[in-house]
């Protein structure tokens with residue numbers, strides 16, 4: 001349903017825009033904004049500095065955090081911005097760092113039809129984000145709760161008529177739309193499909209544990225990714241209650257392990273999973289029990305978001321937020337002798353983009369009417385924690401926050417003739433992107449369906465979750481000068497660098513496309529900062545009710 005609305009809306013707009021700007025797209029840069037050398041120099045200098053080995057890959061809570069956040073705050077200050085959090089450029093973000101292990105390196109589950117032993121890491125990856133040294137579950141029973149989804153707007157409630165309090169729920173990854181285009185948003189994963197949601201909902205239902213059945217297709221990654229992600233300390237936010245509201249035991253089991261668990265309960269996992277994909281499925285108890293204990297070694301420490309503000313004029317109590325995470329993975333497993341995960345593209349480039357935007361806004365002859373908040377958040381790589389903390393403890397009122405424009409991955413890139421729009425059709429913000437792109441001579445294309453839930457994997461999502469409209473837009477793959485792109489590829493053959501030590505800055509990086517994307521965001525922010533409108537979410541989008549208090 002949603003998809004149809006989206007297609008109709010964009011189908012109407014895009015051909016019209018093409019007709020309007022089509023002439024400018026053929027091999028000319030006429031419509032692309034000038035890129036003053038000074039802008040590029042500023043942008044380049046900061047990417048290079050922030051991704052230098054001296055900052056050790058910018059891991060939160062490491063010895064490198066303080067120099068990094070001081071660098072960012074100092075640059076904001078030099079650019080003429082004011083502290084945004086009272087008299088401080090920093091917002092403390094309390095984090096719990098915890099390592100969990102099984103007491104006996106296995107979990108024994110007794111069923112009516114047999115006993116199953118789940119081996120740590122091999123069959124099950126289990127952790128706890130609560131601070132307690134030991135968590136015990138005694139004689140605990142199990143429920144198969146389908147997708148573990150309670151979604152009134154889709155008429156779907158896997159928790160209907162079943163009590164999971166104090167029990168372990170077993171759930172499926174992704175959402176029913178993955179299997180049936182008529183359900184949810186079809187292949188475009190909703191937040192109900194994300195594993196983080198499964199834990200949150202089970203927590204609201206009072207469950208003692210959650211085990212998600214891993215399946216590489218709908219999960220979009222292999223079991224090794226689940227294992228690697230939890231091999232070391234886990235970071236999470238640390239709430240005032242000491243994370244007591246979280247499900248004590250969280251984790252995944254392999255598809256094979258799930259099969260044996262169902263068999264031990266005298267059930268077929270295949271039949272159960274097939275049934276769970278149908279509308280009207282009823283969750284059911286499994287005749288399984290377990291007694292288990294996990295041990296946690298945990299510590300609590302403060303990381304920091306960095307926030308600076310350019311105050312507006314007559315509408316200074318309304319805000320545009322530009323954000324970019326400063327953290328990366330730090331020092332880790334060496335690859336080709338290099339153990340520093342520099343994170344030049346991810347996300348020294350985004351932070352540097354904040355500086356460039358700040359510089360532009362600051363130099364305007366007339367200050368914008370609305371205030372502009374520049375927010376560099378921590379611990380994105382550990383699960384969007386800095387932005388989540390901000391969304392729960394905003395420095396400026398969320399209801400007065402017009403929009404969030406988040407930047408992640410603004411490194412080496414040539415100019416393009418198109419802009420890819422994420423979450424297209426979700427909000428009235430689309431219009432601002434389309435018009436700002438047109439002013440650059442670029443057309444807007446909706447992002448492809450994301451079965452992997454990419455939309456939920458960057459900081460903007462925490463703003464959407466609390467109702468603030470977000471803008472997700474970046475140059476596509478249609479290069480303005482394909483021959484030049486090809487020449488660059490030959491001179492510097494691309495290597496896989498995502499979350500690798502070789503995500504490093506090079507002087508040969510082409511930043512023209514990065515600047516083009518930053519100017520796009522500048523154009524949108526400039527317009528909204530001198531406007532008095534609040535773009536709204538469209539009908540049928542879950543964040544609308546949150547925004548409008550319905």
Ligand SMILES: [Zn+2]
Nearest residue numbers: 346347408409
């Ligand atoms: Zn990133």
